Amino acid sequence: MDKNKSAFSFALLGLIGKAELSGYDLRKIFASTPMRSFSDSPGAIYPALQRLERMGFVRGRRDGAGGRKRVVFAVTARGRSEFGKWLAQPITRDDVIRRMDALMLKFAFLDQFGTKGAARRFLKALSRELASYIPELRTYLAKHGAHLPKSGRLALESGIRSYEEQLRWTKSSRAEYRG
Amino acid sequence: MDKNKSAFSFALLGLIGKAELSGYDLRKIFASTPMRSFSDSPGAIYPALQRLERMGFVRGRRDGAGGRKRVVFAVTARGRSEFGKWLAQPITRDDVIRRMDALMLKFAFLDQFGTKGAARRFLKALSRELASYIPELRTYLAKHGAHLPKSGRLALESGIRSYEEQLRWTKSSRAEYRG
DNA sequence: GCTAACATGTAATCCGTTACATGATTAT
DNA sequence: ATAATCATGTAACGGATTACATGTTAGC
Numbered sequence: 001m002d003k004n005k006s007a008f009s010f011a012l013l014g015l016i017g018k019a020e021l022s023g024y025d026l027r028k029i030f031a032s033t034p035m036r037s038f039s040d041s042p043g044a045i046y047p048a049l050q051r052l053e054r055m056g057f058v059r060g061r062r063d064g065a066g067g068r069k070r071v072v073f074a075v076t077a078r079g080r081s082e083f084g085k086w087l088a089q090p091i092t093r094d095d096v097i098r099r100m101d102a103l104m105l106k107f108a109f110l111d112q113f114g115t116k117g118a119a120r121r122f123l124k125a126l127s128r129e130l131a132s133y134i135p136e137l138r139t140y141l142a143k144h145g146a147h148l149p150k151s152g153r154l155a156l157e158s159g160i161r162s163y164e165e166q167l168r169w170t171k172s173s174r175a176e177y178r179g
Numbered sequence: 180m181d182k183n184k185s186a187f188s189f190a191l192l193g194l195i196g197k198a199e200l201s202g203y204d205l206r207k208i209f210a211s212t213p214m215r216s217f218s219d220s221p222g223a224i225y226p227a228l229q230r231l232e233r234m235g236f237v238r239g240r241r242d243g244a245g246g247r248k249r250v251v252f253a254v255t256a257r258g259r260s261e262f263g264k265w266l267a268q269p270i271t272r273d274d275v276i277r278r279m280d281a282l283m284l285k286f287a288f289l290d291q292f293g294t295k296g297a298a299r300r301f302l303k304a305l306s307r308e309l310a311s312y313i314p315e316l317r318t319y320l321a322k323h324g325a326h327l328p329k330s331g332r333l334a335l336e337s338g339i340r341s342y343e344e345q346l347r348w349t350k351s352s353r354a355e356y357r358g
Numbered sequence: 359g360c361t362a363a364c365a366t367g368t369a370a371t372c373c374g375t376t377a378c379a380t381g382a383t384t385a386t
Numbered sequence: 387a388t389a390a391t392c393a394t395g396t397a398a399c400g401g402a403t404t405a406c407a408t409g410t411t412a413g414c
Contacts, residue, residue: 006400006401006402008401008402009401039402039403041402041403041404043402043403043404043405044401044402044403047401047402048401048402051400051401069409069410
């Protein structure tokens, strides 16, 4: 349905896809692992789970253990298919510029849920986008760097270096998939 | 007023602070410079400018040139003061994890609009936060890396390497401020 | 008996996205 | 003439934040 679901929804979907989880489980993950970049607030998680259930991507069941009102969610067939579609979406320059976090999330799930060779193709495509974008930024820096305030120039350099490191990462990662 | 204004609002405020600009000028900046990560859509920019005007941070005037209906904005005293407060906010770990982009935006403006030595202090504080956060991520990787799917582990490594590169950047930048 | 941790939810608000709408000016 | 570019806006919608609300279970 909604083509532009947030990275957050897909984070939920992917985690629930690995193992059935409650909202509270997800909160703990987002509060205490490197996935901290996602919100662990109840106001974000519970409504998101309700939306996913309404759309038929997950199904929740009361977990009666001890009479506690715990709701454990599992991904449905439709949910898996939707997740698969998301994983398969081609990488755009806009993804690189504005949604790198979502790209990395996607990659993190790719080995478990992607099709054969998807991770390799992902790395190749990302590498291509980075290799085409970085020179543009370098050109801009060369042209305008001189009359930017120092911190402005350094901020731009930070962005470029970050992309360059990401590119080096794609190279070493591709090597791991070849090896 | 609103303590949690978006990075986007501050990008507008900072740019208008350097030189009076219209909404369309801002759209062009966000469409064609390394500030592409901000939205250049009219539905984002014009309402944001209206909000800033309503709050008294900018003032718009009709630019009559050629009878064209162009609205040029200038930052008010209150706007500058608000911007200054934003610049002076201390760096938190949460900023590093979830709002690095906003931090870099802030730094970009710091030489022009910050107080004396603000850029140096910023770099020192950022360096401290990174140096304390990176080992946490490394520890997590050491503990859980082995039983993560390969792409999951690599995604985590990407995040760590990105923070490490950012830390190296703070070092070379601090050197530029000493030099 | 009390506190901390477990566990799920709602309501108000704000902001960004997408899509639509409108009109003036410049270049061909 | 007409297309491209300049220029500003609105409306519907959705998702995230913050703050509030509520109740259970386990350990001391």
